[in-house]
Structures are given as structure tokens and as C-alpha cells.
Amino acid sequence: xxxxxxxxxxxxxxxxxxxxxxxxxxxxxxxxxxxxxxxxxxxxxxxxxxxxxxxxxxxxxxxxxxxxxxxxxxxxxxxxxxxxxxxxxxxxxxxxxxxxxxxxxxxxxxxxxxxxxxxxxxxxxxxxxxxxxxxxxxxxxxxxxxxxxxxxxxxxxxxxxxxxxxxxxxxxxxxxxxxxxxxxxxxxxxxxxxxxxxxxxxxxxxxxxxxxxxxxxxxxxxxxxxxxxxxxxxxxxxxxxxxxxxxxxxxxxxxxxxxxxxxxxxxxxxxxxxxxxxxxxxxxxxxxxxxxxxxxxxxxxxxxxxxxxxxxxxxxxxxxxxxxxxxxxxxxxxxxxxxxxxxxxxxxxxxxxxxxxxxxxxxxxxxxxxxxxxxxxxxxx
Amino acid sequence: xxxxxxxxxxxxxxxxxxxxxxxxxxxxxxxxxxxxxxxxxxxxxxxxxxxxxxxxxxxxxxxxxxxxxxxxxxxxxxxxxxxxxxxxxxxxxxxxxxxxxxxxxxxxxxxxxxxxxxxxxxxxxxxxxxxxxxxxxxxxxxxxxxxxxxxxxxxxxxxxxxxxxxxxxxxxxxxxxxxxxxxxxxxxxxxxxxxxxxxxxxxxxxxxxxxxxxxxxxxxxxxxxxxxxxxxxxxxxxxxxxxxxxxxxxxxxxxxxxxxxxxxxxxxxxxxxxxxxxxxxxxxxxxxxxxxxxxxxxxxxxxxxxxxxxxxxxxxxxxxxxxxxx
Numbered sequence: 001x002x003x004x005x006x007x008x009x010x011x012x013x014x015x016x017x018x019x020x021x022x023x024x025x026x027x028x029x030x031x032x033x034x035x036x037x038x039x040x041x042x043x044x045x046x047x048x049x050x051x052x053x054x055x056x057x058x059x060x061x062x063x064x065x066x067x068x069x070x071x072x073x074x075x076x077x078x079x080x081x082x083x084x085x086x087x088x089x090x091x092x093x094x095x096x097x098x099x100x101x102x103x104x105x106x107x108x109x110x111x112x113x114x115x116x117x118x119x120x121x122x123x124x125x126x127x128x129x130x131x132x133x134x135x136x137x138x139x140x141x142x143x144x145x146x147x148x149x150x151x152x153x154x155x156x157x158x159x160x161x162x163x164x165x166x167x168x169x170x171x172x173x174x175x176x177x178x179x180x181x182x183x184x185x186x187x188x189x190x191x192x193x194x195x196x197x198x199x200x201x202x203x204x205x206x207x208x209x210x211x212x213x214x215x216x217x218x219x220x221x222x223x224x225x226x227x228x229x230x231x232x233x234x235x236x237x238x239x240x241x242x243x244x245x246x247x248x249x250x251x252x253x254x255x256x257x258x259x260x261x262x263x264x265x266x267x268x269x270x271x272x273x274x275x276x277x278x279x280x281x282x283x284x285x286x287x288x289x290x291x292x293x294x295x296x297x298x299x300x301x302x303x304x305x306x307x308x309x310x311x312x313x314x315x316x317x318x319x320x321x322x323x324x325x326x327x328x329x330x331x332x333x334x335x336x337x338x339x340x341x342x343x344x345x346x347x348x349x350x351x352x353x354x355x356x357x358x359x360x361x362x363x364x365x366x367x368x369x370x371x372x373x374x375x376x377x378x379x380x381x
Numbered sequence: 382x383x384x385x386x387x388x389x390x391x392x393x394x395x396x397x398x399x400x401x402x403x404x405x406x407x408x409x410x411x412x413x414x415x416x417x418x419x420x421x422x423x424x425x426x427x428x429x430x431x432x433x434x435x436x437x438x439x440x441x442x443x444x445x446x447x448x449x450x451x452x453x454x455x456x457x458x459x460x461x462x463x464x465x466x467x468x469x470x471x472x473x474x475x476x477x478x479x480x481x482x483x484x485x486x487x488x489x490x491x492x493x494x495x496x497x498x499x500x501x502x503x504x505x506x507x508x509x510x511x512x513x514x515x516x517x518x519x520x521x522x523x524x525x526x527x528x529x530x531x532x533x534x535x536x537x538x539x540x541x542x543x544x545x546x547x548x549x550x551x552x553x554x555x556x557x558x559x560x561x562x563x564x565x566x567x568x569x570x571x572x573x574x575x576x577x578x579x580x581x582x583x584x585x586x587x588x589x590x591x592x593x594x595x596x597x598x599x600x601x602x603x604x605x606x607x608x609x610x611x612x613x614x615x616x617x618x619x620x621x622x623x624x625x626x627x628x629x630x631x632x633x634x635x636x637x638x639x640x641x642x643x644x645x646x647x648x649x650x651x652x653x654x655x656x657x658x659x660x661x662x663x664x665x666x667x668x669x670x671x672x673x674x675x676x677x678x679x680x681x682x683x684x685x686x687x688x689x690x691x692x693x694x695x696x697x698x699x700x701x702x703x704x705x706x707x
Contacts, residue, residue, distance in 0.1 A: 225663070369623065369669055369673070
């Protein structure tokens with residue numbers, strides 16, 4: 001077993017990284033991992049961190065490897081945000097951290113999992129340390145594409161492009177690592193379009209599968225303006241319910257923990273002002289987190305929706321590629337019958353536009369309504 | 382208690398968020414005090430900048446005797462010292478002092494409120510005046526108190542022009558009372574307040590959904606000029622269109638049932654039903670597309686937010702008239 005096991009279908013990248021571990025001349029101080037969501041950017045970065053710390057160059061079994069990969073290694077810091085962005089304040093803390101020598105390992109590794117969420121100020125704050133590195137500090141930045149990071153950051157780091165792993169490889173990983181049944185693994189890998197994390201969730205969570213089916217079924221539900229607006233409302237509602245379900249318990253636990261840390265009576269109806277302000281700050285953070293969660297959920301639903309239109313288009317063009325929704329073949333056939341290639345392309349454009357608009361802060365409900373209206377099948381004259 | 386109170390009780394509490402009404406209640410109480418004792422000394426204290434001990438100091442009997450009225454404004458912002466001083470005073474009041482306290486809203490100062498109520502303070506209300514009907518009633522009452530007659534149209538025009546702030550409305554009423562003679566009708570109001578319109582996103586959207594392009598653009602310009610942001614205007618446009626679609630799709634049925642099913646207020650359902658006349662599905666569809674595009678442009682996707690809203694409004698109005706004819 002090695003640290004590279006979970007880095008699926010990226011043989012070229014792995015080779016480059018292995019060379020960097022074994023040969024000091026191939027090593028550099030800042031790396032930029034890009035690749036589509038789910039291709040394993042952060043997994044690759046963590047594996048690389050493990051290999052750098054490991055005395056044997058990445059055995060995958062020793063303490064260094066294991067702690068580096070789960071993010072608990074003393075010299076490996078993993079920065080990921082659950083909010084909407086990484087602030088300049090956080091970035092400045094990192095700059096200070098980068099100056100320290102590693103305490104137990106060979107390198108001090110700083111992994112920024114969503115470098116695309118760095119605000120412009122935050123990214124600028126990092127430029128100096130990226131350019132003039134401290135000897136034993138390594139930066140690893142992860143982003144979906146090169147365009148997502150500042151050009152000045154791009155030019156200061158070495159770029160590694162990860163590709164979408166093949167469906168079969170993802171399925172194999174699910175079977176090997178998580179003990180998923182091979183048939184289910186294939187379905188999950190295909191339905192998630194090779195997104196490793198999502199595939200794992202689909203394979204293990206019945207709720208996620210049901211939700212995906214509901215979203216796919218929406219394609220045939222939309223027939224008029226009224227049903228379109230209704231479908232948009234449903235999409236938002238599903239996301240919000242999911243968000244509440246996921247966060248209610250956690251939010252309450254965090255508040256209770258904070259009260260415990262501050263040493264106040266948790267049952268008191270009104271808290272002293274300094275406690276109230278801290279609780280308010282935490283609640284605000286939780287709110288951004290919930291907002292991001294809802295947006296991510298909606299985005300995922302839109303990707304699922306997009307897949308069925310893509311499949312229908314594939315049937316039209318008779319392209320020799322596998323269907324993403326092979327299990328929902330009847331639905332795909334029906335869609336291909338009611339909509340021509342140009343209608344399907346228009347629908348796919350509408351879904352893309354909705355994603356773009358939500359990204360640009362248009363209320364999700366409005367963006368989805370405008371999208372769903374475009375998804376209505378054409379009227380036959 | 383049934384006979385009119387001959388004297389003001391030693392404690393008076395004015396509660397409610399409407400500042401103008403609270404001020405009037407205080408002024409009326411002081412007037413009442415002066416009728417009995419013309420040389421009553423009035424001391425005004427505010428919650429911000431309160432110096433600890435001031436209540437007790439002013440309440441202490443003076444060497445020269447004489448009655449005093451202490452007016453404490455803004456109990457809702459009172460710090461701990463002011464609250465403690467007030468509580469101490471309420472527990473041991475001075476015979477020659479009248480204490481007036483105003484409290485707008487909120488939980489702060491609740492202990493003082495309770496203590497005063499318990500000590501049988503006279504409680505005066507200053508309720509919020511929010512709806513157009515309340516404002517009309519207020520204006521009508523202003524005229525009636527001054528023994529003047531105003532037509533309903535005049536009151537409506539007045540509320541439309543200066544209804545945003547009650548204080549402004551009150552002074553507009555006073556101006557009309559002082560400067561004009563005879564019955565106050567719409568022409569008189571327009572002479573003084575013509576061309577000024579308090580436009581909100583809702584009025585812009587109402588006009589747009591009714592297909593009234595000129596009116597809607599005029600209101601939009603007014604709204605932008607008085608500082609309304611384009612973002613909420615687009616949001617209101619979207620929600621109005623959404624309601625039309627949902628009510629239209631829900632079909633027949635009692636509006637109360639519909640309102641419950643759709644999570645809307647019954648009057649919203651009725652209003653949407655009335656507006657639905659000139660609309661069909663396709664027109665609504667294109668209008669929603671236009672609003673979604675405008676929303677993106679307003680939030681930085683376009684160069685000119687106001688132009689984006691204008692274009693969306695024109696699209697809506699065009700769709701409405703087109704749908705009506707077809």
C-alpha cells in the first residue's frame with residue numbers, strides 16, 4: 001500500500017510528484033493542483049504531503065503518512081473553508097505560519113483546498129511568501145482551473161493538471177476501499193460523472209440516490225410555465241431541507257460548545273453582552289455555511305439534471321459514448337423523443353446559465369425559474 | 382377612575398415606537414401639569430449621555446420649593462445606571478415631582494416598565510402607524526382636530542406624496558391647515574405637493590405588471606432618485622410575476638384556500654387574480670426570463686443597473702399588452 005492509492009487515474013501526475021519526492025532537483029516550493037471537481041485535487045495534495053513527510057517516500061502505513069493524509073500532522077496545515085470565501089485575515093495568518101520551521105517532519109506543508117475561494121486581497125497577501133519561499137515550506141494550492149486563481153499566483157507556482165478519472169477506475173476504488181458492491185459502484189461512478197467523493201456518497205447513502213432520481217424526474221415533470229415555476233421551487237426546497245437537516249444538530253452543538261468554553265450558564269435566558277456578541281458571530285458564520293451548502297446542493301442537482309439532457313443528446317447524435325444515466329434509460333428515450341437536438345442544446349445552455357447566475361448572486365429561486373421555463377418541451381404545431 | 386383625571390399621576394409612561402405620537406403625549410401631559418401649576422420646572426434627560434445619579438439629583442427637593450417634571454426619553458436605550466436610578470426613584474418617589482418616561486420598543490428597560498406599571502403609572506400608547514389606511518386616518522384626524530374638512534381624495538394624495546414619515550405627514554397637514562382656507566381637496570394638495578411621489582419597489586412592480594409602462598418608468602425614476610436600490614426593485618418584480626404564475630396555475634377555488642396552499646396572503650391571491658387578466662403563460666415566461674437577466678446585471682453583471690431594470694420593465698409591459706391582445 002502507498003499514499004498514492006486514492007489518487008485515481010492520474011498516473012502522470014503521480015509520477016511527477018514521486019520524482020519530486022525522491023529527487024531534490026525536481027522539488028519546488030509552490031504547487032498548483034487543478035482539475036474538475038471530484039478529480040482528487042486535495043487528495044493528491046494530501047498524498048504528496050504524506051510522501052514528503054514519510055521517511056520512505058510515501059509508504060502509506062507509517063504515522064507520518066497517515067497523519068499527513070487525514071490532516072492531523074503537526075507540520076501539515078489544511079485550509080478549507082465552509083463559508084463563501086477565504087478572507088485576507090486568514091491569509092495573513094498563513095503568511096506568519098509559513099515562516100516557521102517544521103517541528104517534527106521534514107517539510108512544513110500548507111495546503112489550501114479552495115484557492116479559488118481566496119478573495120483578491122487574500123491572494124495578494126500570499127504573493128510575497130510564494131515568491132520568496134522559506135527553505136523548508138511547501139505550498140499546495142487546489143483550484144478547479146487555472147482561471148480561478150490570480151494570474152500572479154499562477155506564475156509563482158508549478159502547475160499540475162489532474163484529469164477526470166475513468167469511470168472504471170473510480171468504481172474499482174469504491175469496491176477496494178469502501179467495500180461497495182461492484183454493480184452499485186459502477187452505477188455510482190457513472191452517475192457522479194467520476195466525482196470520487198460524490199460517487200462514494202451515492203453508493204452509500206440511499207437518500208442521495210432518491211434525491212438524484214427526483215431531480216432527474218423533474219425533466220419530464222416540466223410541461224408548462226406553472227409546473228416550471230413549481231419545479232424550481234421544489235429544487236430550492238429540497239436543497240434547503242437538506243441543509244437544515246445537515247446543520248441543525250451541528251449548529252446547536254457548536255453553540256453549546258462555545259458556551260462551555262466561555263464558562264457561562266447554558267440554560268440562562270439572557271447572556272452577558274460579551275458572550276452574546278461571540279454567539280452572534282458564530283451564528284453569522286453558521287448562516288454563511290448554510291447558504292454555501294444550499295448553493296452547493298443546487299449546483300449538484302443542476303449537474304444531475306444536465307446529465308440527462310446530455311444523454312438524450314448523445315442518443316440523437318448516436319455518438320459511441322456511454323450514457324451517464326444508463327439506469328434511467330426510459331427517461332432518456334422519452335426526452336430524446338420529445339426534444340430535438342437544438343431543444344436539448346438550448347436546455348443545456350439554460351442550465352449552464354442558471355449555474356452562472358447563482359454564482360453571480362442571483363437568488364437561486366429566480367435563476368432556477370428562468371431555467372425551468374427554458375426546459376419546457378417545444379409545442380408541436 | 383371614570384371621571385376625568387383632575388391631576389396628573391406622579392408617574393407617566395409613554396410606550397410605543399411612533400416618535401411623533403410619543404412626543405405629543407409628553408407635550409399633552411406637560412400642558413396638563415401647567416394648568417394646575419403654571420411654574421412647573423421641566424427637566425429633560427436622554428438615555429445616551431446620561432450621567433449616573435442625575436435622576437436622584439433633579440428629584441431631590443430644592444431649597445426654594447416648587448414642582449418639577451422630569452422627562453426621561455429613550456428608556457429602550459437606557460444603560461444600567463439610568464435603569465438603576467429610575468428603579469430607585471420609583472421605589473421612593475418625591476411628592477413634588479412628576480416623572481415621565483418614554484419607551485419605544487424592545488426588551489431593554491423592562492424592569493423599569495414593570496415597576497412603573499406596578500406603581501400605577503399612567504400609561505399612554507404611541508402605536509406604530511404603518512399601513513396606508515392608518516396614515517389616512519391619522520391625516521383625517523389632524524384635519525378634524527383643526528376643524529377643517531378634507532376630501533378622501535385629498536387625504537389619499539397627501540399620504541401618497543409624504544406618507545413615508547409620519548412626522549413629515551403631520552407637518553404637511555399643519556401647513557395645509559395654516560395656509561389654505563375652506564375644504565381641502567385634491568387640487569389644493571397637488572398645488573403644494575404635486576409631482577412628489579414616495580415610490581417603492583412595490584408600486585413600480587404593480588404598475589409594470591398592470592402593463593403601464595409610462596407610469597412604471599416614472600415611479601422607477603422617482604424611487605431611484607429618493608435612494609431606493611435597484612436590487613430590491615428587481616426582487617419585487619420577480620416575486621410579483623411568481624405570484625401571478627402560481628395563482629394562474631392553481632386554477633379556480635376559494636382565494637382563502639388558495640392562499641393557504643400557496644403560502645400567500647388572501648389579498649395577494651385576489652390581487653394576482655385581478656392582474657392575471659392581460660397575461661398568458663408565454664408572456665409570463667418571457668417576463669421572468671427578462672427579470673432574471675436584469676437581476677444578474679444589477680448585481681454587477683452589467684454596466685448600468687438602472688438601465689437593466691428599465692429594460693426588464695419595458696419587456697414586462699410589452700409582454701402584457703401583447704398577451705392581452707392575442
